[in-house]
Amino acid sequence: MEEPHIVIVPSPGMGHMIPLVEFAKLLVSRFNFSVSLMIPTSTQPTKAQTSFLNALPPSISHTFLPAVDPALLPDGVAHEVTIHHTLVYSLPSLRAALSELAHRARVVALVTDLFGTAYFDVARELGILPYMYFTTNAMCLLFLLNLPPLDKTVSCEYPAMPNPLVLPGCVPLYGKDFPDPCMDRNDESYGVVLYHVKRYVLSEGIFVNTFFDLERGAVRALRTEDRSCPRVYPVGPVIQSGQGGESDGSSECLSWLDRQPTGSVLFVSFGSGGTLSKRQLNELAIGLEKSGQRFLWVVRSPNDHSSNASFFTAQSQDDALGFLPHGYLDRIKDRGLLVPSWAPQIKILSHGSTGGFLTHCGWNSVLESIINGVPLIAWPLYAEQRMNAVMLNQGLKVALRPNANGRGLYEADEIARVVKELMKGKEGKGALRRMKEVSDLAKKAISEDGDSSKLLAEVAHQWSHSKLRFTK
Ligand code: UDP
Numbered sequence: 001m002e003e004p005h006i007v008i009v010p011s012p013g014m015g016h017m018i019p020l021v022e023f024a025k026l027l028v029s030r031f032n033f034s035v036s037l038m039i040p041t042s043t044q045p046t047k048a049q050t051s052f053l054n055a056l057p058p059s060i061s062h063t064f065l066p067a068v069d070p071a072l073l074p075d076g077v078a079h080e081v082t083i084h085h086t087l088v089y090s091l092p093s094l095r096a097a098l099s100e101l102a103h104r105a106r107v108v109a110l111v112t113d114l115f116g117t118a119y120f121d122v123a124r125e126l127g128i129l130p131y132m133y134f135t136t137n138a139m140c141l142l143f144l145l146n147l148p149p150l151d152k153t154v155s156c157e158y159p160a161m162p163n164p165l166v167l168p169g170c171v172p173l174y175g176k177d178f179p180d181p182c183m184d185r186n187d188e189s190y191g192v193v194l195y196h197v198k199r200y201v202l203s204e205g206i207f208v209n210t211f212f213d214l215e216r217g218a219v220r221a222l223r224t225e226d227r228s229c230p231r232v233y234p235v236g237p238v239i240q241s242g243q244g245g246e247s248d249g250s251s252e253c254l255s256w257l258d259r260q261p262t263g264s265v266l267f268v269s270f271g272s273g274g275t276l277s278k279r280q281l282n283e284l285a286i287g288l289e290k291s292g293q294r295f296l297w298v299v300r301s302p303n304d305h306s307s308n309a310s311f312f313t314a315q316s317q318d319d320a321l322g323f324l325p326h327g328y329l330d331r332i333k334d335r336g337l338l339v340p341s342w343a344p345q346i347k348i349l350s351h352g353s354t355g356g357f358l359t360h361c362g363w364n365s366v367l368e369s370i371i372n373g374v375p376l377i378a379w380p381l382y383a384e385q386r387m388n389a390v391m392l393n394q395g396l397k398v399a400l401r402p403n404a405n406g407r408g409l410y411e412a413d414e415i416a417r418v419v420k421e422l423m424k425g426k427e428g429k430g431a432l433r434r435m436k437e438v439s440d441l442a443k444k445a446i447s448e449d450g451d452s453s454k455l456l457a458e459v460a461h462q463w464s465h466s467k468l469r470f471t472k
Helices: 014-031 047-054 079-089 091-104 118-125 138-145 147-153 188-202 216-225 250-258 278-291 328-332 345-349 363-371 385-395 412-424 426-445 451-464
Strands: 005-009 034-039 060-064 107-112 129-134 205-208 231-234 265-269 294-299 336-340 354-359 376-378
Touching: 005 014, 005 091, 014 034, 014 047, 014 060, 014 129, 014 363, 014 451, 034 091, 079 091, 079 118, 079 188, 091 107, 091 118, 107 118, 118 129, 118 188, 138 147, 138 188, 138 205, 138 216, 138 231, 138 385, 147 188, 205 451, 216 231, 231 451, 250 294, 250 336, 250 345, 265 278, 265 345, 265 412, 278 294, 278 328, 278 412, 328 336, 345 354, 345 363, 354 363, 354 412, 363 385, 363 426, 376 385, 376 412, 412 426, 426 451
Parallel strands: 005 034, 005 107, 034 060, 107 129, 129 205, 205 231, 265 294, 265 354, 294 336, 354 376
Antiparallel strands: none
């Protein structure tokens, strides 16, 4: 029988594309499947996107669906809303591309992510099995599946709930740490999330980028408790296996890291789109300087209105280094390396000189740190990152957290304190020890007979033997 062909449709944003592409690579390398990425977008492809996609093996092809006219997209809305509308406006072009492909290849499954549920119906129409790839963790999936009942029973805004939500097997979660769209139930982003969550049951199965030993309680709850939920497959950690060539700025970062002592460098990065306010950027700069520790910092120009201003571009709006305190670069030049906008994160995290990671707690970053056994400072900014920070700090105990002042600002002295504690203190040593244990479990999960590998092989087997064909 002809080898199965899988279509993968990521939501806009590198944070969505990277994990889905990594999943595609697994399907190709382990099972010899071929994959077509169909990418909805409303912007021109960025340099980071094109160099990432051009480096893929030939059995993973990619097509950008015709860009949605930005004039059709609402202004000044949460990025979840922009993503939702982009995907909905891309439906006709996705249908056309999928149908054309299904005429010439044995397309057995379509895999999309948490905002792509509108594509489930198109897939079913064409006799293709729809799956979801949940790019964050099991606790978040469990939370979202519990959101419709919560929406019915809670009458106030979630941050005003007096008691934490206790999900089976998870750390208690206060409303203030719920994902961004749940902060204001009147906001369109909340409606968007509820709409999609209610449709998760329409998928054939849900892959989750986590592993059993990391989230035993949540995974057990997802796989056993709710029979109406599609089958859940923890197949992670699925992380980037390599990054582009020299053009990604690797050589400068890596040769700088080569010159630093083992485990001495704090890597500071807020994911593909995280931005800080001017004031916060300044406090961070001074805090890192005051800590006396070595650091490699991916600096983005500040934004006083949004914590994810670079989400769709992964690029700074202005010259990022121009916003640093006067004379800063000179003062830190013996201990710090500053990289504007984008750095080869995997290579940095796997370098022996890197001993800590100050992260916004985006789930890809967390998994990349876990695989490399690098302990964290949790500095959540947007999406479900506060929830991740609670899990990492209170549940897994692999992350330290700075305390914000009354206005939500992390002050320089507090940043310096937590950085020193992670790199030199007792708490930091505990987090490192625990992170190394978690790292070993992660490697075991994706080894040949690990839990995650076995579950993925189970689905691949079903796909290989799937009789469903395009019949129209
Ligand atoms: N990334 C990178 N270099 C950067 C910033 C980010 O390679 O300078 C990669 C990072 O390794 C991760 C992804 O971009 O794979 C960011 O995903 P994450 O879930 O951590 O955060 P998001 O960008 O979705 O908020």
